[in-house]
Amino acid sequence: MVSKEEIEHVAKLMRIEIDDHVVHIDRIQKMIAYFDILDKANVESEELIVREQTIDALREDKYIPYDGKLIENLKNYKGSYVRAPKLV
Secondary structure (H helix, E strand, O other): OOOHHHHHHHHHHHOOOOOOOHHHHHHHHHHHHHHHHHHOOOOOOOOOOOOOOOHHHOOOOOOOOOOOOHHHHOOOEEOOEEOOOOOO
């Protein structure tokens, strides 16, 4: 389904470096197989319910000034930076 050359091409377009392209072939094939399942779900006949509203029915935006420093209320605020969770 997916070749090493296609993965290299996509990685080059995304400007990312991948050392071992073979590792990603199985993952990408599983994703494509899942998309095939979604394509066969036959949801074209489902009716979407859309409720339209006029602009007059929406609430009015109000500006409420805040005097405190929001960054100091963050859970992981340390000195002059915010600690983000580790990426796996």
